[in-house]
Amino acid sequence: MDSELIDREKLKCCHHCGKCSSGCEPNRLDPSFQPHQILHLIGVGALDELLTGDAIWKCTTCFTCSERCPQGIAVTDILWRLRALAFRSGRTSELLAAQKDVLLKTGRLYAASPLDNKKREKAGLPPLPEGSSLVARIFKVSDEDE
Amino acid sequence: MNKSKGYALYLGCATPVKALKYEISARNLAKRLGVELVDVPEFGCCGFPVKSMDPFAALLMAARNLALAEERGMDMIGLCTGCVAVLSETKESLKNGRLRDKVNEKLRLLGVKEYSGRVTVKHFARFLFEDYGLDAVRERVVAPLGSLNFGVHYGCHYTKPGHAHGHFDDPSCPTTLDELIRSTGAKTIEYPNKNLCCGLTVMGVAEDLSFRLASEKLECLSNRGADAMVVACPSCCIAYENNQKPVGRSIGRTFNLPILYFTQVLGLATGLSEDDMGFEFNRIAFPRPL
Numbered sequence: 231m232d233s234e235l236i237d238r239e240k241l242k243c244c245h246h247c248g249k250c251s252s253g254c255e256p257n258r259l260d261p262s263f264q265p266h267q268i269l270h271l272i273g274v275g276a277l278d279e280l281l282t283g284d285a286i287w288k289c290t291t292c293f294t295c296s297e298r299c300p301q302g303i304a305v306t307d308i309l310w311r312l313r314a315l316a317f318r319s320g321r322t323s324e325l326l327a328a329q330k331d332v333l334l335k336t337g338r339l340y341a342a343s344p345l346d347n348k349k350r351e352k353a354g355l356p357p358l359p360e361g362s363s364l365v366a367r368i369f370k371v372s373d374e375d376e
Numbered sequence: 377m378n379k380s381k382g383y384a385l386y387l388g389c390a391t392p393v394k395a396l397k398y399e400i401s402a403r404n405l406a407k408r409l410g411v412e413l414v415d416v417p418e419f420g421c422c423g424f425p426v427k428s429m430d431p432f433a434a435l436l437m438a439a440r441n442l443a444l445a446e447e448r449g450m451d452m453i454g455l456c457t458g459c460v461a462v463l464s465e466t467k468e469s470l471k472n473g474r475l476r477d478k479v480n481e482k483l484r485l486l487g488v489k490e491y492s493g494r495v496t497v498k499h500f501a502r503f504l505f506e507d508y509g510l511d512a513v514r515e516r517v518v519a520p521l522g523s524l525n526f527g528v529h530y531g532c533h534y535t536k537p538g539h540a541h542g543h544f545d546d547p548s549c550p551t552t553l554d555e556l557i558r559s560t561g562a563k564t565i566e567y568p569n570k571n572l573c574c575g576l577t578v579m580g581v582a583e584d585l586s587f588r589l590a591s592e593k594l595e596c597l598s599n600r601g602a603d604a605m606v607v608a609c610p611s612c613c614i615a616y617e618n619n620q621k622p623v624g625r626s627i628g629r630t631f632n633l634p635i636l637y638f639t640q641v642l643g644l645a646t647g648l649s650e651d652d653m654g655f656e657f658n659r660i661a662f663p664r665p666l
Contacts, residue, residue, distance in 0.1 A: 235431065255573055259588050287581040290589070292573040293536035297547050304537070313428035325580040329425055338389035339425040346393050353400055353654070356415055358392055364420045368440070371485045372433035 235311040236272060243301040244269050250295035250305045256288045263288045265295050265305050272308070281316040287323055334369075337362030377451040377495060382412030383503070384445040386463065388422060388456040388610070394618075395610035397654030401639035402455055402500055404652040408643070409508060409516060413453060418444050422459035423466070436486075438466035439479045443491035452497045457609040461533035463497045464540040499534060501608050501638050502544060505552045510559045518647040520561030524604075526641065527565045527597035528553050529616070531609035532573050553638060557606055560645035564606075567596050574615035587626045590615045594623060594631045604634040604662055606641055613637070617659050634662040 250265040251257050257264055263285055271280050280286060286309055295305035316322055332341050342358035350357060391399050406413045423437035441463060445452045454460035470476045470493060480490040498506070504513060535547040545552045548571065554564040575589030594616060597605050607613050615623075617635035624631040636658070643653040655662065 255575075255589060256578070256582075256585055259585055260582075288578060288585060290532070290573045290575055290577045292532035293547075294532070294571075294573075296537055306537075310427045311431060314431055317429045323581055326428055330429060333421065333425060337420055338393075339421070340389040340393040342393055349396065350392065353396055355392065355396070355399060355403075356417075359417075362420070365426070365437070367486065368420075368436050369430060369433050371482050372430055372436055374485075 235315055236308060238272075240303060241269060241273055241308075244273070244303060245301060246270060247300065249298045249300060250303075253294045253298045255292065255294070256290055260288060265289075265309070268312070269303070269305065269308065272312075277312075277315070280312055281319065281321050286312045286316065333365045334363075335361060337364040377446075378449045379451075381448065381450050382414040383453040384416045384419075384448060384450040385413040386419060386422070386441065386445075386452050386454040386459055386497075387415075388454065388459040390458075390610035390614075391455050395613055395637075397657035398455060398610060398613070398637045398639060400652065400654035400657075401637055401643050401648070404648050405639045405643050405646065406500075408646050408648060409504075409513070411453075411503075411508065414448075414450060416444060416448065416450075422456075422462045424458045424462045427462070434462070435466055435469065436479060436482055438462050439470060439491055440483060440486060440488050442467060442470075442495050442497070443483055443488045446491055446495040447489050451495055453500050453503050454497060455500055455609075456611070457499060457531040457533035458611060460497060460499045460502075461536070461540060465537060467493070467495070467497060468540050499608065501534070501553055501556055502541075504642075505556050506544060510555060513556070513559045513642065513646075517560055517645045519645055521641070521645050522561040522563075524562040525565060525602055526557055526562055526604055526606045526636075527567060527600065527602035528557055528570070528606045529574070529593065529608075529612055530571070531607065531612045534608055553606070553608060556638060557641055560641060562641065562645075565597070565600055565602055567600055569593055569596050574609075574612040576611045576615040579615070579619075584626070586615070587619070587623045590619060590623045591627045591629075594620065594633055595627075595629070598631055598633050602633065604636045604641075606636050606638050608638050620660065632660060634658065634660045636662060 248266045289309040293306045347357045423434035426434040530550050535545045538547045575586035579586040640653045
């Protein structure tokens, strides 16, 4: 289920040196969040534990870990993919579910209301579309098998 | 790409809704500097918010935007660091011919011409630094900002991931935005947590973490007497400006640190009016230099 999203071969390069965690700001403020531990848990097949836990949602996606990794592992991208796996299996955060709804209806994460467009008009800025099916169409096309 | 056609402005979704002062000042600054920014109404979501849902759909969203700019023969200039990072990462990924073919097949289904890889994507600040040039900016300065002292906040995705941005700046010790701000005559502060993330991306799931990250930088720059923090991304501005009161409350402190976009600082120096810099939308009043 996870083979296409997580490159396990690349993960085998991980030395467990902890450089990702030692440079991680969320880790400094919340020591329970440890990127190197997350990589380890993927390696030993404990995906369920990761996908049901809080940890994968605490990453700020700042890319510091990816930049620091001496083995060139894109740690931030792995965190994203874990979230996508959780999302796909229905174990997502309420926030993300709400964001998907807005994206499907408006095509944007920050939807534009009629009031927003009034403000823009007053400021001499071009109007924004208030609804769009583009994201819904892209999700559909993304899902279709070749 | 043909520079005489101007540059395709990639606005993203946060800037035109949450950061009117950024959009207004960026458009007017571009005019003042003689840089033609062209609106492309067909642009869609950059894909960033979809990375946590469906990474391939996110790739398609970004690729679609690259293809639309390419079709018009224009390079892209973005205002949001998140958008620019996703578009740049996608451009890098699509150097892989097999992936590009797969993506182009899907783009056809969306009614978009295939993407060949010719378009470049830059953040407006990077464009000013690399393409427009600091000397050209200096030539346009009519009101040097020598009396002002700014704390520059880059935003993580301005330089990272480094490979996607062609390592134009050092992700662990960036300088390009400082140099751009200093080209106005203003000073920029060196401070210890300059590379700290604004924390906005986790606000909805871990508010305490998000606020602590924002508070550390607000404290540091307030303590050092910065006249303002300078940002280059609408998300960072939300974290430091819109959230400044609750962030202060969370640590029992009241902050009063103005947050300016780099486009507003350059606007000040190049003689834009307050209206043309969107100053009415600043939530924390910024004192005009004498």
